[in-house]
Amino acid sequence: MGVKAYLKQGKPLLFDGAMGTYFAARPGRAAERCELANLEHPEEVSAIHRAYLEAGCRAIKTNTFSVGVDLAQGKHALARQIIAEGARLAREAAEPFGAFVFADLGPAPQDKEHSPAELYCLQLDLFLEQGLTCFLAETLPTDDGIPELARYLKRRCPDAFLLVSFAVGADGVTREGALGRELFRRTAALTEVDAAGFNCISGPLHLLRYIEGLERGDTLLSVMPNAGYPTVVGRRTLYKGTPDYFSRRMVQIVGAGASIVGGCCGTTPEHIACAARALEGTSIRCPAAPAEKARLRVEAGDVNPLWEKLRSGKRVVAVELDPPADDDLAPFLEGVRTLREAGVDAVTIADCPVGRPRADSSLLACKLKRELGVEPLPHMTCRDRNLNATKALLLGLSMEGVHNVLLITGDPIPSTDRDEVKSVFNFNSRKLARYVSGLNGESLSTPFQIFAALNLNARNFSVQLRLAQEKEECGVAGFLTQPVLSREALEHLIQARAVLKGKLLGGIFPVVSHRNACFLNNEISGMYVCDEIVSQYVGKDRAEAEELALRISTRIAREIQPYTDGIYLMTPFRRVELITKILKAIG
Template identity: 70%
Template sequence: MDIRTYFAQGAPLLFDGAMGTYFASQPGRAEERCERACLTRPEEILHIHRAYLEAGCRAIKTNTFSVSADLADGMDETARDIVDAACRLALQAAASYGAYVFADLGPAPLDRSRTPAEVYQTQAQWFLDLGVTHFVAETLSDDEGIREFAHWLKKQCPEAFLMVSFAVGHDGLTRAGRLGGDLYRRTAQITEVDAVGFNCVSGPHHLLEYIKTLELSGKPLAVMPNAGYPTVLGRRTVFQGQPDYFAGQMVQIVRAGASIVGGCCGTTPEHIAQTAQALEKPLPKACPAAPEKRPKLTMDVSNSLWEKLEAGKHVITVELDPPADDNSEGFLEDVQALRDAGADTVTIADCPIGRPRADSSLLACKIKRELGMEPLPHLTCRDRNMNATKALLLGLSMEGVHNVLLVTGDPIPTEDRDEVKSVFNFNSRKLARFVSVLNESTLRASMRIYGALNLNARNFEVELRRAQEKEECGVTGFLTQPVLSAEALDNLKLAHATLQGKILGGIFPVVSHRNACFLNNEIAGMRVCDEIVALYEGKDRDAAEDLAVTISTRIAKEIFPYTDGFYLMTPFRRVALMERIIKNIQR
């Protein structure tokens, strides 16, 4: 029966459960990659397919979830071999049950030589060549490449059926920080996508509650939750959700509007068998209910930095490195001195050059609470996963800190990399989008998002394009690298003409000839022109500081028409020098 005819009859389509976790639960298989087993242990994979079919499912997925990652890494031969074997096994298993076979496309990694659309298209062509025309792109955290892939697929095979499924947590967010509801709506609007839904990460209860909040599109809704949440026993990760509970929840999910159901991580043939039995019983008629709107609480807060920027006033922000120990007295004294000199805000680096220092966000809360000054903490992508990032942002908001500067973060020093690992769940654009989602869904007062802009980039067109992408992700202002050359000034003028966000122009007071040479040779993103370098030759400390004040004041005047404020960077904790510069540029 054609799958579209099947859906027209109104009966839910029951899929299989989790190939990966079920295979891993077998003796001696925990460390083995289940997709590779299509080649090395085909009889075991065939047996698992048949176990789910015998349990009562009407559709199975090919054992190819990780092939997208293989292709993204350039392992085409391995990927093709797995697809060939997996298709043969799935088609063989499904034939005697009259079940549908879906080509399983796992998420395509980003930032590789192949785009996600190319990854999906390459393997989809292999599936089409083998006679498989039903596809599920599952466990996605964003919709990168889906629109292009859907268009391509229906051109190649108009009768193809494409289902797209996103992985959301109980808060409705994906691992990429996207709102599941937004992804659902965007994807359902793609004509060539036939069904949309959710799988993995969440257990059945949370996915049931989540789909109740959605305005359904009219296309088949797919819901394939995990069997509850994992726990670690010894060295094994196991799911303890019971099949009877899972089946009862799946009945409720169908009543809530799902027409495609099945299981993800932890679901066994027994979960599917009990679900099949439960769905055979007449389902009570459910009155269609309006989505359960959960209004987001809001509160009015003062954000003096943003208020001044919005009012068109030039602001002054000064960067201070956090202490390397637990003594904050000197740091707070410096902040107070800068505030008294006329600085509007202090911005605090987040473990600069990858070395541990006092936490920038905790210091920001301390500044806000004890000095009443508006802080701007840096938040890097280097040291926190999504959970830690969200927790930190919630804490900042509670403490009245509503400005953050999002940066990738300096790499961990080479000598530390064996023991200290970077995280990088995000790049700065994804992190901005994640904070924007929290602004919409969770935070009672919006967090103003700032990004970095490198005016000294070798290819500034690429840098400017990235800045525009940051704006699309929610960035409302930029702090630039220092203007210490004619090229940087020209790039600032171009940025001013191109970007919508507020621009705080970078000013770094060079304090010696040695300092200028060091910046040019050892600090990424810095460029001191030869003319300025030459001015420092032979100068002692006092003369060099006087020169730094003169040059910084001149630069401030030059960049004033193209900025909304100044971003001063403090060298070597020379706060008295910064006070002189602040007083000069305020005249």
């Protein structure tokens, strides 16, 4: 009997629990890699399989979760051994119980040489050699490579059963910043996928609440939560969720529409035994359509003047003004007032540029919006905030009427400070854009318009262009470019205009001295002033250099106009008056 035939009987399919955490809890095994136990401690792996089967599960996973890492590292022989032994041990354990054996694939690592699809398909080939036809891709933070995996599997083995499971937190977001609902929707739409669902990170109650509002159609739903949430005791990580509590939630999860259930981190044979007893006689039920929840938010949302102007086809002017390094805000505010009177559409505020601490860009953005009525565009870096802190900040910005953000990875902390101050990068700008885009659809009455940076001065600009296209796929609606101060940068801008769909604000930086030009070329990443421009500043005093900056910036503004939707002026050394002269000259 196959998996589909089993489920047609109307009873849920119960999986095993967590091989990894259960193996790590055995004496002397906490520091060992679980998958290597297939080769080094096969009797222990077999004993764990039997313990879950005797507890009452009717499907077990091969002990192969991290084999994708071996393949990414070029360890093909080791991967083949782990999979061959993992498949043998699982089959031998399952046969007396008539249980299903699922080939277990963990998330494909981000690898420069191999795409996720390639790593998944390499594993499929090795599992198919062992005669396995049931597959579980689990704990996934994205669906990268899943469509290719599904198509490849069904070409190789049309009768195979494929279950795809994503790992979401209590807020329904993966560690890559992707929305679980959207991942589920896209995966369920693939005809080659037989079931989809969620596992890991969340405890049973949070996954229960999550699936209660899930639109799933007739897709077979799988839910395999953790036993609860981890607590560190001494050097051990423990899950305190009890088997009795877990089993009660399993009954509710099946009642909410899950056809396939089981356990992830922290779930032991005791958890599965208790769940098996509680589910005895339980039937799979198709849930009613999720009720529309009342939403206490303004239906129309706020107006976004900057984006409305861009969308209408009118050119915009954004000016960057560095935030103060102390608590004296007067010069900054005076500069903003001057820019407002000059007709600037938005003031962009850097987020601790060059990794040096300055006044918070988001707090300043709220102040400008509230007190001066100026449209701000705060920079938001991936440095020093995890996804929780980022969401909290975005919600605060939205409440204050700030609905445009510039997302950048951010500069690392300068090396001289790293002994005392550590950089924290949990994600990159693409992942952050995907996360903000997900919030737009889930939590916000007025969506953020997401901008990103485009480095026109990169040596390998084709890579930058590809990354920019990926950013657009993640929800980026426009780009602010690095300054055009060379013929190469202009050519790269023309390329970008031909390829990218989003709005482009062309970067202009008024170089104010020969020393300034040399500094930019040698110490600021992403900046390049061509020799022709640098040489013009030799011997110029301040007044002469500013007049030259005015002429060069005005010329560049006119050259880039056909390829941009506006300009992005960077203010050197708070010389706001120079910026106003450039704006007046441009007209």
